[in-house]
Every structure is written in structure tokens, then in C-alpha cells.
Amino acid sequence: MNEIDGDGAQVTTGGAAEAAEAIPELVIISGMSGAGRSQAAKCLEDLGWFVVDNLPPALIPTMVDLGARSQGNVARIAVVVDVRGRRFFDNLRESLADLDAKGVRRRVLFLEASDDTLVRRFESSRRPHPLQGDGRIVDGIAKERELLGELRGDADLVIDTSSLNVHELRAKMDAQFAGDEEPELRATVMSFGFKYGLPVDADLVADCRFLPNPHWVPELRPFTGLNDEVATYVFNQPGAKDFLDRYAELLHIIAAGYRREGKRYVTIAVGCTGGKHRSVAMSERLAARLSADGVETVVVHRDMGRE
Template identity: 40%
Template sequence: MTSEPGPTQDDLGARILLVTGPSGAGRSTAINALEDLGFEVIDNLPLSLLPRLLDGPTSGPLALGLDVRNRDFSTQALILAIDGLMQRMGRGAQVLFLEADDDTLIRRYSETRRHHPLAPAAPPLVGIAAEKALLAPIRARADVLLDTSDLSPHDLRGEIERIFATGDGKVLGVSVQSFSYKRGLPRGLDMVFDCRFLRNPHWDAALRARDGRDGAVAAYVAEDERFAPFLEQIKALIDLVLPAHKLEGRAHLAIGFGCTGGRHRSVAMAERLAAGLAQDGWHVSKRHRELERGDGMQAGDTRGQNA
């Protein structure tokens, strides 16, 4: 990689996005979505050819798909490539890292009947573990970390569009998520707020089977005298840090709200914050992890959940 400074994003409007992650995490879907957004896409480019590519003419944003199947892939080589891009392009270069949990990756390999590239003669989990170990230092360099475990291909395309669409001139997408602490924190969150101290609709039999998107549930949570100052201070904090993150060239910021069951208080808070940020003009997406999973709950079936 040449050490000479090249054109920056401010000079030419250039933008280079490295797309990587373990096999089966959705890299191909992400690459296709970026191509539809106007990125010039090159998949599995040998790292040794990257300097030559950068020395050529640049006409628009460029997305490079890289993974362990690259002919000359090594962790060290990819780290050097990332460092070289950052030195050359500054904020014009970013790394998108797609990941998924082991169970999801195994299921996807089972559905496609494919062998893992690092363990063609062994169970997929062997290759998955080896690949995650190889990519761990790259994951630590990611500007955007996107967990696709609970995303369909359609949902993943939507997330890519929300984060990287350039038509409105915004370079920072905000994801507001709700979750249950019983199932752990979602991966990739940048800021997390605990809602378990708020008034709990679970204890109202008329509200228990509903969720925080329901007007009655949201009103019940908002009646807690601590709700308004909690939301106000969080909103003030977000209003302070979002412009700074945008100025630093961040592409995505993920904000999480957690409660016990992930269905009532965290959902209500996420909905309120997302609405306020969207009203302010930010590019906002919402995810309610436990509602997407369904929890196997129908109306009137609480099965001991304490949201």
C-alpha cells in the first residue's frame, strides 16, 4: 500500500466501504443492496490489487467485499489494508462488519447445504469458530457492526439502505432498539439505557398481552413520574452526541433500551425516542428484538413473562 496521501472524501466526494464478516452473515445481500444504492461493487478483490484500484479514477462510492475466500487473505494483510485506507482516505473509508450468532450461521449452512470454506470436510461449527477467530481483529476495527441473526434478507437490505443511502446527504443512520435483559444485550449497541425502574404494564392484566407500541401501554408507562425526565435527559444527551458522531464520519449509531421482558417499557421508550429523532430530521430505524422473535406469545398467553 502506497504511503503517499491520496484524494480525500472532502476533495472528490469519494467513499470506500470494506464489507466483511463471517461466511453466512449476509455479505452478499449487503453487497447487492449497496450496488442498488449506487455503489460500484467489487467482490473478493485480491488484497494485493487494492493499491492499483485506489490509484485509478474514482467516480463515486465504492464497496469492496472481502472475506476468508479471498485468494491472498490473511488477518494481518486485511488490517494493513484497512490502516492504509484510513491513512489515505481518512473519513472517506469505512468498514462494515456483518455477523450472526453460531446457531444462525449453522442453520443457514444447513438450509443451503453448503460446506464452510475453512472446514469443507467437518461440521460447519468448526469452520465458523475458526473464521470468527481470524476475523476478531477486523471486527474490532469496524465502523459499522451489524448483527444479522434476526434479520431476513429483506430486513438486511432495509438496514443497509437506512445506513448507507446517500440521496439525502446524511451520513449517519440511527438505530433505536428494544430488548430483554433476560436474553442479553443485542450486539453492536453503542449506548444502552435500562428501563426496568419504570412503571411495569405487566402487572396490569388488561395490558399484559399488549406491547409498548400500543397507545394504552405507552400511556401507562408515561404516567410514571420518572418517565418524562428520563426521556428528556436521554434526548438531551443524544442531541449532544449525534452531531459530534456525524462530524467524526460515523455511519451508524445504535441505541438500546432494555427491560425485563423486552415487550413493554423498553419498546415504549424506543418508540418515543425514535419518533423524536425522526422529527428532528435524523435517519432513524427501529428494531424490537423480542417482538420480532414473537416470544411464542398470543393475546392472553403471558407464560410468566415479566416485561
């Protein structure tokens, strides 16, 4: 709250807890090149963290200050740092001391992997190690491991990715940083017409052409599946409600599996002949079921406006 001091100047007062709530939580991601820093950052981004890649350590306190001014819009920040910048450790130590003085809740995540694993990854990507110079990949790895030894010892969390695939790494990140909330799944339910082709980005495809087509009912033909009369016609057909119920049950099982496997986005395509009546009505009802099941859902009617 704002008050006026004896000299007439405006000052800001407030409890320590109130001030602490405005300071974002911070995770510093570092570790060996090729050990999965970028993948770990993507995991945090999917969990709702504000992620900054390759930030010079000296700028970390500035980033936290900017987050504190966001009125709660940036509550969790993750920064990815590496040793390519000069004075890396001096800057990092100064930044960490500054953050501690401000009462910032911060953790250091260190990603590592065995030399054999790192060599294999660099060879498969056909990229040089950032520290190898004119030497071999193993020379760069050795130099980086020596430089990062102290940081690894001070890290709050060390994850060895030598035997992890991307899904297993994501599961570890979820366990450490998702909090009490279950990892979020976002779904796009897309109606389409088979005569215009399958959506190329569909993960799952459902076919509503087993239902009678409202196109052949003259009074319904001009409308779409968003119309109440069309939707009523569709769901009064034998099998329509059963299909919705069974498919929603199936998606409940699939959604739980996607969450376990770290999949955050799914596109469910629902098709009929022209993408105007049956698929539109079914997509709307299906999206409502998914939303009720805790899945963040958007609906897209790809072909509804086509003739």
C-alpha cells in the first residue's frame, strides 16, 4: 500500500509475505551440451513456465525483476545458461548472491550424460561441440565437464539423461516442477469433410458418415451442425448418442495415457462427407465432454463454410 512520509514523498509499504508473492520462482537450467537442456526447457514451457534460452548469467536478476513487475502474469521463470560466455562463473555467482539477497526462490537444474552418450548425440546431429575448437568432440566434452564441475556440485537437482528418452525426461521434469497439478492436456477438436481430404495434423480420426446426412433433408440443408434443429436431427439417429458416449469414454482413457507419456497436445478430427452437418454437431458435443473431463479444448470447423 502507498503512504506519504514526513517529507511528502510517496513510499510503498506492505508485508513481507505480500512482497514475496510478487517475486517469481526461478529455475536455472545448465549442464553438459547435448545432455538435454533444450528439451528440459521445452518441458517447463509446456508446464506454464516463462522460459528464456541462452541468457547471460549477469542478466538473470534483471529478468526476475521484470517478472516481479508483471502483476503475477510471470510467476515462474526458467533460464537456460551455458559456459560459452566469458566470466561465466563470476557472473553466475554474483547473480545467485543477488537473488538470494532478494529472497528469490531459485533452483539449479543440472543435466548431464556419459561421454559415450554425448559423443553419439553430437555425431548423430553432425554438430561440433561448442568447446572443442580445433580438437575432437571428446576434447570439448572434457573441457566442459571440468568447467562445470563446481556448478554440478552446487546444483539442487542433477538428472542424468544417458539412458532417458524424451518421454522419460519429461516425466522426471513433470515430477519435479509440475507441482500438485496434473500436467495439462490441450485438445483441438476439428470437424472436416472427407471429400476435402484428411487433416494432415490429426492424431485421431472419427468417421460420422454412418449417420444419415441432413444434407438430404431440404429444410436442414441450408444450415450447419451449429443449428439446434440440425443437431437434434443428428443425435436422434440410431447410434449417434451411443457413438458419442463410447468415443468420449475412449478419449478419457487416451487422455490419461497421453498425460503419462508427456504428450501435451492432441488434434481429434471428426469427419463427415462435406464437413458441414454431422461432423460439426458431433465435434461440438465431443468438445463439451472433453472440457468437462478437464481437458482444455478448442473447436475448429475446417470445412463448414465451403460449398
